Amino acid sequence: MQQHLADKNIALDLVRVTEAAALASARFTGLGDKELVDRAAVDAMRIAFQSIHIKGTIIIGEGEKDEAPMLYTGEKVGFGDGLEFDIAVDPIDGTSCVAGGRPNGIAAVGIALGGSMFNPGHSYYCEKMAVGPDAAGVIDLDAPIKDNLEKVAKALGKEVGELKVFVLDKPRHSQLITDIHKAGARVMVHSDGDIAGALMAVDPIADIDMLVGIGGTPEAVVTACAIKGTGGQMLTRLAPKTEQEREAIIKDGVDLKAIRTVDDLITSDQCFFASTGVTPGDLLEGVRYKGEYAITSSITSRGRTGTRRYIHAWHDRKKLSQMSSIEY
Structure with missing residues (x-):
C-alpha cells in the first residue's frame, strides 16, 4: 500500500488546488484590491486541500498562526491519510498583478516528502x-x-x-x-x-x-x-x-x-508542483470565461520523473460552486 502511495502522481490532485485558487481569485481581477484577491485564493485553496489524500504540514504559508487564519505555518492540511508531506503555498504569486489587471499572476503550490523541504524561517x-x-x-x-x-x-x-x-x-x-x-x-x-x-x-x-x-x-x-x-x-x-x-x-x-x-x-525527489494562471502570462493563460464556463491553464511537474504536464480545463462554475462551497 505504501509503495502504491509513493508511486502516485499527486501533482494531478494538486492542480485542483491551484485551479480552485485561480478560479476564486480571478473574479476580482482588475478591481485594485490585493487583499480581496489573496483572501479568495487562500479560502479556496484551503478547502480544495481537504480532498487530497495526504498528511500535509504547511512549512511555507500565509504567516504565523496569529497572523493568518488559514494556511498558516504549521497548519495540517489534506484528507489526513496517505504519506506525510511538507507544503509550500503561494495562493497568488503576483497579487498586485491580479488586482491591477496585469500579466503573470498565478496560483502555485509545491509539496515534498515530509522533512525534505528547506524551512526559510524568517527569511523573506x-x-x-x-x-x-x-x-x-x-x-x-x-x-x-x-x-x-x-x-x-x-x-x-x-x-x-x-x-x-x-x-x-x-x-x-x-x-x-x-x-x-x-x-x-x-x-x-x-x-x-x-x-x-x-x-x-x-x-x-x-x-x-x-x-x-x-x-x-x-x-x-x-x-x-x-x-x-x-x-x-x-x-x-x-x-x-x-x-x-x-x-x-x-x-x-x-x-x-x-x-x-x-x-x-528540496532533498527528496518525492516532490510535486502545480500552478494555474490567473491573469494572462507568457507561460500560462489566465482564467477566461465563456458563459457558465471558466477556462484554466495549468502546469504540473513531478520530481521523481521530471514529467511536466500542461493542462487546459473547462469548468462548469455553477456545478463546482454547488459541490465545494467556493464561489467561482
Missing part, C-alpha cells in the same frame, strides 16, 4: 539565478553578471545579445539591469511574479533564457519543487533587506552565506 528575500537544462552547471552567484551571461550564451549556442533575462522591476535591481544592458543582453522586466519568471527560465518552450535578481525566499522553495527533476538549475542565497530580518535568520540558526541549489531546498 534571497538572491536567485535560474536557467534551463542546456545551461545548467555554468552559472555562478559569485561571478559578475557579464561572465554569467557569456557562459549561458555559449551553453545555449547564442550570442549574448540574443539572451532574454527576466528581472523584477524593483529599485534594488537598477544596477543589475544597467550591467545586463552593458553586457549586451536583453532585460525583460516584470513588476511581480518571480515564480513565473523562474518557470519560464527553465522551460525550453518559454522565450526566457535566464532569471536573475533578488526575490522571495518562500517563492524560491515553491519554485524548487517545480525545477526538481527537470534538469534546470537554480542557485539561491539569502539576502535580508533589513537588520531585523538578518538578526531573525541568525537566531533561527540558518546560514546566511550558503549558496543553496534545488537539491538543498
Whole structure:
C-alpha cells in the first residue's frame, strides 16, 4: 500500500488546488484590491486541500498562526491519510498583478516528502539565478553578471545579445539591469511574479533564457519543487533587506552565506508542483470565461520523473460552486 502511495502522481490532485485558487481569485481581477484577491485564493485553496489524500504540514504559508487564519505555518492540511508531506503555498504569486489587471499572476503550490523541504524561517528575500537544462552547471552567484551571461550564451549556442533575462522591476535591481544592458543582453522586466519568471527560465518552450535578481525566499522553495527533476538549475542565497530580518535568520540558526541549489531546498525527489494562471502570462493563460464556463491553464511537474504536464480545463462554475462551497 505504501509503495502504491509513493508511486502516485499527486501533482494531478494538486492542480485542483491551484485551479480552485485561480478560479476564486480571478473574479476580482482588475478591481485594485490585493487583499480581496489573496483572501479568495487562500479560502479556496484551503478547502480544495481537504480532498487530497495526504498528511500535509504547511512549512511555507500565509504567516504565523496569529497572523493568518488559514494556511498558516504549521497548519495540517489534506484528507489526513496517505504519506506525510511538507507544503509550500503561494495562493497568488503576483497579487498586485491580479488586482491591477496585469500579466503573470498565478496560483502555485509545491509539496515534498515530509522533512525534505528547506524551512526559510524568517527569511523573506534571497538572491536567485535560474536557467534551463542546456545551461545548467555554468552559472555562478559569485561571478559578475557579464561572465554569467557569456557562459549561458555559449551553453545555449547564442550570442549574448540574443539572451532574454527576466528581472523584477524593483529599485534594488537598477544596477543589475544597467550591467545586463552593458553586457549586451536583453532585460525583460516584470513588476511581480518571480515564480513565473523562474518557470519560464527553465522551460525550453518559454522565450526566457535566464532569471536573475533578488526575490522571495518562500517563492524560491515553491519554485524548487517545480525545477526538481527537470534538469534546470537554480542557485539561491539569502539576502535580508533589513537588520531585523538578518538578526531573525541568525537566531533561527540558518546560514546566511550558503549558496543553496534545488537539491538543498528540496532533498527528496518525492516532490510535486502545480500552478494555474490567473491573469494572462507568457507561460500560462489566465482564467477566461465563456458563459457558465471558466477556462484554466495549468502546469504540473513531478520530481521523481521530471514529467511536466500542461493542462487546459473547462469548468462548469455553477456545478463546482454547488459541490465545494467556493464561489467561482
